[in-house]
Amino acid sequence: MQPTTPAMAKETDVLIIGAGPFGICLAAHVQQLGLDYVMVGKPMEFWEQNMPKGMYLRSACDWHLDVSGEHTIEHFLAGQNLTPADVEPLFLEFYLSYVQWFLDQKQLHNLPLYVHQLDQEADGSFTAQMEDGTLIRAQSVVIAVGFKYLVNVPDDLLAVLPAGHFAHTCDFVDLEQMRGKSCLILGGRQSAFEWSALLAEADAKSIHLVYRHDTPAFAEADWSWVNKIVDAMGDDPAWYRNLSEAEKKEVSYRLWAEGRLKLEPWLKDRVSGENVNLWPNTLMTASTVQPDGRISVQLDSGEQMVVDQIILATGYKAAVARVPFLQNGNVLPLLAVEDGFPVLDESFQTNLSGLYITSLLAGRDFGPFFGFTVSVRSSAKLIGRGLVGKG
Missing domain, CATH: 3.50.50.60 (FAD/NAD(P)-binding domain)
Structure with a gap:
């Protein structure tokens, strides 16, 4: 990739790569913080194209997208004279309708293109080349790509x-x-x-x-204890990483038992x-x-x-090296990685200043909860704190 200049590229404070629940929640929070952002990707595309119609979700109405607690699923239901009891367990189609409502209420915008290549420039900023050749120059980048590239075939x-x-x-x-x-x-x-x-x-x-x-x-499955832990991590982000290895295994097994030993x-x-x-x-x-x-x-x-x-039906496995736009740029060789996970600080920042990674790929340092939408608000809150601090 040739060196770029600001005149050649769209400028933004924050580039959010991924428009699923983690990216959308973060975009709403970043917007509330007053930062300029560009969210790229097609909203909820993986959910719409890679999940079957009529599928039920294991999440409940308290797994909403709003850090501020305003545009919740319960608020969405209230506008239709419905209660959680009327819609749980949640249909995929219902959740998609909530997310679209959330996007409309927050007036979030996105660029419906994929990133082809991501590079860090000499001054520490980042340049993303989109599939159509568009360039986006950002001071910070958040990768929230979810599961798309992480299919597991043993x-x-x-x-x-x-x-x-x-x-x-x-x-x-x-x-x-x-x-x-x-x-x-x-x-x-x-x-x-x-x-x-x-x-x-x-x-x-x-x-x-x-x-x-x-x-x-x-x-x-009983997810009530998960909500408490994940919500608390918004104020104590080091909670999981400070556990002993035995304690981490205990927490992981408890979550695994709820999700894997029960139907x-x-x-x-x-x-x-x-x-x-x-x-x-x-x-x-x-x-x-x-x-x-x-x-x-x-x-x-x-x-x-x-x-x-x-x-x-073999699930997904963290492997940051499989993210295509990282393979194409200069970021991957510089990235600290352990067991397929990027090494993250307490605001989800990698060893490259200004580059943040969340969702399933954050599991090593924040726990297995981050493969679930219950974690989107704590993720957004902590990344937002890091972005503001960096600015």
Whole structure:
């Protein structure tokens, strides 16, 4: 990338890369702080394009986007003469309607383009080259890209999957195409059962869930303790990083147990039909694509089956090096990284002054809560504090 000058680029205080819940919440807070910002990306695009219609969320109405506490989900409901009891558990479509209302109320603006390349300049500022060649020069950059680039396909599965004949859940959301067809889902946690329920309702002929653990219990998850911890981190950002390793493991396990050892009760009846088959404590050991394009699958139980589609419900994994616009610029080689996570200070700032990273990629220093929208307000509050201090 050629050196740029302010005359060649749009100037802003803060460039926010990502227009999902973390980016939108931050944009509203930055605007309230009086800083100029540019938010790039298409609002809630991942939620709209990579989650299936009719999906329920595990979050409740208290996981709203407003640091100031004004434009909450409850406020949104009040305008429709509704209460949380009327809408929980939340539908994906309902949450999207709340976010659009939030954008309108806050009068937030965005540039609906992707960043192609991000560079730090000699003076410490940053230049982002957009996909259309537009340049944005910013004193500070916040990366809030969410899950888009962090799809997890475990190596042991990759070794036995038929190349080109499988898809991650986030890339397989048009479930109507499976009407009358058979499907294998690898994974046995919430998303696997959620996709199974929706596939069953789309009249898939058969759905097989194969997973290496016991079937989780159908029991309502308790997130109330998470809210208290995350809200408090807005005033005590070092809380998680100051825990001992044993304490971190305890906190992480408690969150994992709520999210992974439980399945929401509203799924139970929806996956109880004859076309849903559970294979707990089982592994797929081989697969072969047949001449007709269907897939023959071998399980370690000795069972064999033929399916039309394999779906991976294998979640996401932090790997900052997989973010494309970082690969294209000069930032990644300079970035301090541990176990795939960027090393962050108490305001989410990396070792590069003025560069902040949040959402799932903040999990190493702020805890596993930051893979959930419960954390958007504390994230925005702390990043805002860092931005104001830097200015």
